[in-house]
Amino acid sequence: MNADLTSLRSEFPLLAAAPQLHYLDSAATAQIHRAALDAVVRHETNRRANVMRGTYALAEAADLAFDQARQTVARFLNAAAPDEIVFTSGATASLNLVAQAFGNTLRAGDRVLISVAEHHSNFVPWQMLRERTGIELALIPVTADGELDLAHLPELMGSNCRLVAVTQCSNVTGAWTDVAAIVTAARKVGARVLLDGAQAVQHGPQDVRALGVDFYAFSGHKCFGSGGVGVLYGRSELLAAMPPFLGGGGMIGEVTFADTTWAAPPQRFEAGTPPIAQAIGLAAALDWMMTLDWAQIHAHEQQLCGLLIEGLQRIPQLRLLGPAAAASRAPIVSFDIEGLHPHDICQVLDSRNLALRGGHHCAQPLLAALGVEACTRASIALYNDEADIRALLDGLAEVRRTLT
Ligand code: PLP
Numbered sequence: 001m002n003a004d005l006t007s008l009r010s011e012f013p014l015l016a017a018a019p020q021l022h023y024l025d026s027a028a029t030a031q032i033h034r035a036a037l038d039a040v041v042r043h044e045t046n047r048r049a050n051v052m053r054g055t056y057a058l059a060e061a062a063d064l065a066f067d068q069a070r071q072t073v074a075r076f077l078n079a080a081a082p083d084e085i086v087f088t089s090g091a092t093a094s095l096n097l098v099a100q101a102f103g104n105t106l107r108a109g110d111r112v113l114i115s116v117a118e119h120h121s122n123f124v125p126w127q128m129l130r131e132r133t134g135i136e137l138a139l140i141p142v143t144a145d146g147e148l149d150l151a152h153l154p155e156l157m158g159s160n161c162r163l164v165a166v167t168q169c170s171n172v173t174g175a176w177t178d179v180a181a182i183v184t185a186a187r188k189v190g191a192r193v194l195l196d197g198a199q200a201v202q203h204g205p206q207d208v209r210a211l212g213v214d215f216y217a218f219s220g221h222k223c224f225g226s227g228g229v230g231v232l233y234g235r236s237e238l239l240a241a242m243p244p245f246l247g248g249g250g251m252i253g254e255v256t257f258a259d260t261t262w263a264a265p266p267q268r269f270e271a272g273t274p275p276i277a278q279a280i281g282l283a284a285a286l287d288w289m290m291t292l293d294w295a296q297i298h299a300h301e302q303q304l305c306g307l308l309i310e311g312l313q314r315i316p317q318l319r320l321l322g323p324a325a326a327a328s329r330a331p332i333v334s335f336d337i338e339g340l341h342p343h344d345i346c347q348v349l350d351s352r353n354l355a356l357r358g359g360h361h362c363a364q365p366l367l368a369a370l371g372v373e374a375c376t377r378a379s380i381a382l383y384n385d386e387a388d389i390r391a392l393l394d395g396l397a398e399v400r401r402t403l404t
Helices: 013-017 034-046 057-077 091-105 124-133 153-157 179-188 236-241 276-289 294-313 342-350 364-370 386-403
Strands: 085-088 111-115 136-140 161-167 192-196 215-219 230-234 252-255 260-262 318-321 332-337 357-359 375-379
Touching: 034 057, 034 276, 057 085, 057 230, 057 276, 085 091, 091 124, 091 161, 091 192, 091 215, 091 230, 111 124, 111 153, 124 136, 136 153, 153 161, 153 179, 161 179, 179 192, 230 236, 294 318, 294 332, 294 386, 332 386, 342 357, 342 375, 342 386
Parallel strands: 111 136, 111 161, 161 192, 192 215
Antiparallel strands: 085 230, 215 230, 252 260, 318 332, 332 375, 357 375
8 A cells, every 4th residue: 555545544433443354345335534423523512403493602503514514515526606515315315306306397208318337226216207207218228348338329318318317437347437428418409417426426526517417416425424414416507496305394485374485405405404413524524535635546446456356357257247447447346256146255255354245236237237136346445455455355265165
């Protein structure tokens, strides 16, 4: 590990307390950074009060901290204004919010284009919308490597496409999406673009304006913050034109028996008490992320990913899913070993303090396209090192000894 990165592991309380643990499941949940945990504890200890309701000093301090958290997220995403940031309970809630609220502006016959590589969170909400409104749902296929096959994008969009909703990076293969090609094609037919950034955010700050997307969704627990909080970025004019999804406190202008008017965004989409401490913890994690040298971290993650791929390629009967080149993917590596169930593989690895996920990874359409029912996934984050990769390769040698 590069000299400057060696101390990173000690900044994560769980990893610092468990030196024997090889945590290779950051695509499911990244470990929480000390700054995020401290910010949550500080908030709950000193400023715990509801937000946007109280007029006493404590409530005003909570309001201020919550507002600042929104500003930090806006900076992390390079949004044009903090009001473009909606706090949700996670990426799933953010994606459902678009499917419900933006979805309510669509009509039967309008098309939504998603891809085979989507996590179920960006698949099922669109099927539900199709059921409710009669929209057309179309699918971008994947290549044999699991990358989005954009060869027939214009035909797939047709002239009635209103939204393209795709993942920025696959949670199974790590393959990055060519967002620029999608945005360019979408603009030609006036379609909006929703990017599921759940897997991208832990690999560095994002720039929604450079990406050119209209909506962007992610979860706090995947970028070193707390669970229970997520973000939906939406261009302000789009949010302003959308009806609310959930009704309740905080999202109204005025309520009478006859009628209710809506608050302006982002409050229109934050009915009820928001995840206040979690948002403040997330902002602390993002603030910390914005101090890091991401070129150095990417080089480190890619080096580990390359080492792992090289080692896996030497294992007989092992099929690597996704692009073979480490540079074409985020450091997420899934594989299938002929005749072995991923749950059995993960159990043997667990006995050697290796935490990996086996299963369908909430991406059954992608796994079906790749010809497997389940697979084992190792996901690498900035706190991993060569010892983790060596332990995994040794663990897989043990798997072959004991299970075959
Ligand atoms: N999208 C992708 C690509 C994911 O990998 C995940 C979670 O693994 C989600 C969406 C859903 O995230 P969450 O469960 O935090 O809502």
